[in-house]
Structures are given as C-alpha cells and as structure tokens.
Amino acid sequence: MISxxxxxxxxxxxxxxAAKYGVDLGKQLKASVIVLSVIDQRSFIxxxxxxxxxxxxVIEPIEDYLxxxxxxxxxxxxxxxxxxxxxxxxxxxxxxxxxxxxxxxxKSKADLIVMGSHGRSALAAAVLGSxxxxxxxxxxxxxxxxVKR
Amino acid sequence: MISxxxxxxxxxxxxxxAAKYGVDLGKQLKASVIVLSVIDQRSFIxxxxxxxxxxxxVIEPIEDYLxxxxxxxxxxxxxxxxxxxxxxxxxxxxxxxxxxxxxxxxKSKADLIVMGSHGRSALAAAVLGSxxxxxxxxxxxxxxxxVKR
Numbered sequence: 157m158i159s160x161x162x163x164x165x166x167x168x169x170x171x172x173x174a175a176k177y178g179v180d181l182g183k184q185l186k187a188s189v190i191v192l193s194v195i196d197q198r199s200f201i202x203x204x205x206x207x208x209x210x211x212x213x214v215i216e217p218i219e220d221y222l223x224x225x226x227x228x229x230x231x232x233x234x235x236x237x238x239x240x241x242x243x244x245x246x247x248x249x250x251x252x253x254x255x256x257x258x259x260x261x262x263k264s265k266a267d268l269i270v271m272g273s274h275g276r277s278a279l280a281a282a283v284l285g286s287x288x289x290x291x292x293x294x295x296x297x298x299x300x301x302x303v304k305r
Numbered sequence: 306m307i308s309x310x311x312x313x314x315x316x317x318x319x320x321x322x323a324a325k326y327g328v329d330l331g332k333q334l335k336a337s338v339i340v341l342s343v344i345d346q347r348s349f350i351x352x353x354x355x356x357x358x359x360x361x362x363v364i365e366p367i368e369d370y371l372x373x374x375x376x377x378x379x380x381x382x383x384x385x386x387x388x389x390x391x392x393x394x395x396x397x398x399x400x401x402x403x404x405x406x407x408x409x410x411x412k413s414k415a416d417l418i419v420m421g422s423h424g425r426s427a428l429a430a431a432v433l434g435s436x437x438x439x440x441x442x443x444x445x446x447x448x449x450x451x452v453k454r
Binding site: 157158180181184185273289292293297298299301302303304 | 326
C-alpha cells in the first residue's frame with residue numbers, strides 16, 4: 157500500500173515532469189506527497205576553498221538566493237497538489253542532493269520516490285543523471301520511479 | 306492516469322519482489338497488469354556458434370525447457386493478480402530481454418514498467434542489472450519503477 161510519495165525537485169524540466177507524474181499518482185492512489193527541494197551546498201561552497209575560509213558575506217547572499225529558488229520550485233508542486241486535492245508537505249533542506257533525498261525518504265517513511273532521470277547538473281549522455289544514479293545506488297530499499305526526459 | 310502496468314519477470318528473487326509491488330500497485334490503482342516473461346535466446350544460442358549451425362536437436366529441448374520455466378514464472382504472478390482481483394494478461398516472448406520489454410511496453414501501451422533492479426544475470430556490484438539498465442537507457446518515454454533487492 158503506497159500512502160506517501162517523495163517527490164524531489166531541482167526545478168529542472170525533467171523534475172517538473174516527474175512531479176506532475178508523482179502528483180497524478182498521488183491523486184490516483186489517494187496518497188500524500190512530500191515535496192523536497194535541496195539547497196545544493198556544492199554550488200556555493202567551492203571545492204578548492206575550504207568552507208571556513210569563504211567569507212560569510214559572500215556565502216549568505218548566494219544561499220539566500222538558492223533558498224528562495226528551492227522554495228519556489230517546491231511551492232509550485234505544492235500548488236499542483238492543492239489543485240488536485242492531494243495532501244502535501246514541502247521540505248527544504250541543505251546539503252548533497254543524494255544524501256538529502258535518501259534522508260528525507262527514510263525520515264518521512266516514504267513508500268516511493270518519484271524523480272526525473274536527469275536534473276540540472278546531469279550530463280546529457282548518461283543513462284541516469286548523477287542524482288538519480290546516486291539515489292538508485294544508495295543502500296535504501298525504497299523503490300524509485302524514474303520519469304525520463 | 307495509470308491504467309496498465311507492465312511487469313517483466315525472469316523468476317529471480319528481485320523480479321518476484323517487483324511483481325508483488327506491481328500487483329499491489331495495480332490493485333490500489335485499479336490498473337491492469339501485463340506479465341511478461343522473455344525466453345532469453347542468449348542462453349541457448351551460443352555466441353561462439355552461429356545459430357544456423359547449432360543442431361536443432363540440441364536447441365529445441367533447451368528452448369522447451371526455458372519456455373516452460375517462463376510460463377511458470379508468469380503464471381505465478383498471474384495467480385497473484387487473480388487473488389487480488391487485478392485484471393491481468395501474460396505474454397511470453399523470445400529474444401533479448403531489454404528489447405522484448407520495451408517492445409511489449411510499447412505494444413501494450415503500458416503507462417509504467419515495474420521491474421527489479423537486478424535479475425538472474427546481474428552482477429551483484431552494479432547499481433542496476435543489465436536488463437534494468439538497458440530498459441532505462443532505451444529511447445522510450447515510459448516511466449520505470451525500480452524495486453531494489
């Protein structure tokens with residue numbers, strides 16, 4: 157019995173397509189949807205520069221901007237849920253997308269993860285983008301429904 | 306709206322797990338299930354020996370045996386459908402599993418493919434077995450729900 161579906165989004169076109177699928181599925185299953193948007197720390201904490209040495213006045217505006225974007229993506233999907241009478245909740249976290257998706261899925265006891273095959277940072281040629289690949293690879297038993305580009 | 310789910314099986318443990326998930330999902334969605342079992346020609350037409358030169362009296366008993374096994378796997382899932390009041394149909398084909406899964410999905414106009422991450426021939430270390438990987442890679446837009454080991 158599927159009663160909770162996790163729908164992660166990075167605002168990409170495929171994520172939006174997957175979200176639509178996830179919401180439709182939630183409606184048909186009378187399941188609730190947890191919308192997750194991850195503030196990808198890799199995008200503002202450079203690998204070459206240790207985080208502690210990056211000036212706070214540089215990081216904060218970037219983080220604010222990313223948070224706003226994340227809330228925007230998640231909000232759109234929440235609206236879609238409302239419109240379809242699907243119970244939903246949005247979660248915004250900060251970290252590595254793969255880790256955060258798996259963590260949120262476990263924490264919320266999701267029965268299914270519905271996600272796009274390729275997100276923003278995906279190489280066009282790969283079968284799965286790095287995030288979908290990572291979630292698939294993680295040692296979690298939660299099934300993953302992959303919506304293709 | 307998901308009304309038709311394709312459930313391929315090779316009789317492996319993960320395929321059985323995926324089938325159970327697919328049937329449950331079909332029940333909850335009031336969708337029908339198409340059970341597909343592919344007689345994998347690679348297992349009896351050796352790569353080193355051209356098919357035309359393999360004696361018929363060697364091939365036929367192997368093919369018969371594999372067909373019986375395929376019908377057995379599919380039949381078990383059909384029974385599971387019957388028990389759960391899920392409308393179902395079994396399809397037995399012969400060829401390469403990836404090609405046959407995609408072909409059957411298109412032909413039957415399936416809205417979703419529910420399959421195991423790893424089948425009989427999968428390397429334990431790989432994120433996805435070769436068949437799940439192949440179906441994911443194929444140029445078909447049908448979403449794939451992967452049930453893990």
